[in-house]
Amino acid sequence: MAFHHRNFIYNEERGFIFAYVPKVACTNWKALLRLIAGYPDWLDNRLAHDVVNGGLRYLDLEGPDSDLLDDPAIRKYTMVRDPYSRVLSAYLNKFDYLLSVEPTTENELYFHKVLRGMDRFRREELNEETYPEISFPVFLQWVKSKPSPDAEDEHWMPQALMLRQPDVHFDIVGKFENLAEDSARILSAMGCDQAFPSQEDVRFAPTGASDKIAQYYTPAAYALVNELFSEDFAIFDYPMRNRT
Numbered sequence: 436m437a438f439h440h441r442n443f444i445y446n447e448e449r450g451f452i453f454a455y456v457p458k459v460a461c462t463n464w465k466a467l468l469r470l471i472a473g474y475p476d477w478l479d480n481r482l483a484h485d486v487v488n489g490g491l492r493y494l495d496l497e498g499p500d501s502d503l504l505d506d507p508a509i510r511k512y513t514m515v516r517d518p519y520s521r522v523l524s525a526y527l528n529k530f531d532y533l534l535s536v537e538p539t540t541e542n543e544l545y546f547h548k549v550l551r552g553m554d555r556f557r558r559e560e561l562n563e564e565t566y567p568e569i570s571f572p573v574f575l576q577w578v579k580s581k582p583s584p585d586a587e588d589e590h591w592m593p594q595a596l597m598l599r600q601p602d603v604h605f606d607i608v609g610k611f612e613n614l615a616e617d618s619a620r621i622l623s624a625m626g627c628d629q630a631f632p633s634q635e636d637v638r639f640a641p642t643g644a645s646d647k648i649a650q651y652y653t654p655a656a657y658a659l660v661n662e663l664f665s666e667d668f669a670i671f672d673y674p675m676r677n678r679t
């Protein structure tokens with residue numbers, strides 16, 4: 436597929452690139468990158484995600500910035516997450532809560548529109564007796580089938596693809612499951628002595644996905660995630676689970 440996401444952020448003054456991955460503390464990392472860039476309102480989560488007004492340089496790697504990835508003098512950092520909890524977190528954050536919200540076509544939320552498309556896919560392409568309503572397994576089937584560009588959204592796109600693996604070399608690849616230690620290593624390498632901000636600091640409520648695996652995963656869901664994110668498991672050394 437063509438790659439349209441700009442998730443590599445360049446701090447030219449300090450000579451590093453950080454590639455964020457959605458659902459891997461990306462709000463926290465964007466806030467920290469704004470702090471390092473000198474913005475006093477660095478904890479404003481709205482500006483953290485504002486590509487135009489947030490003050491960060493998002494690289495155009497399909498254009499004039501492509502050579503920066505090949506420069507060994509520019510250090511490169513990122514953080515990844517266990518695919519099971521990451522894709523569940525995306526579902527919980529973007530869709531699960533909408534199932535109880537009355538839909539409207541006036542000022543409709545983007546993900547409400549996506550949810551309607553997912554439900555249409557469920558009714559037209561899946562067995563309604565097996566899938567009588569939108570659920571996490573329906574979401575995974577929708578992602579696998581890719582009936583629309585929405586199914587390739589960055590929030591559940593494979594991390595290997597987001598991070599252009601195996602082509603891009605990263606000096607440090609931290610893991611969300613080791614957040615305290617790995618974020619400290621990356622921040623130290625960036626020359627930043629700020630402690631990693633909490634979810635309360637950035638005003639972004641966690642989904643608690645890591646503690647909800649047993650609640651949402653079925654054997655079929657495990658099999659789908661193993662298939663969809665096989666490269667993430669292999670490249671970032673996460674063990675697959677085979678639950679029957």
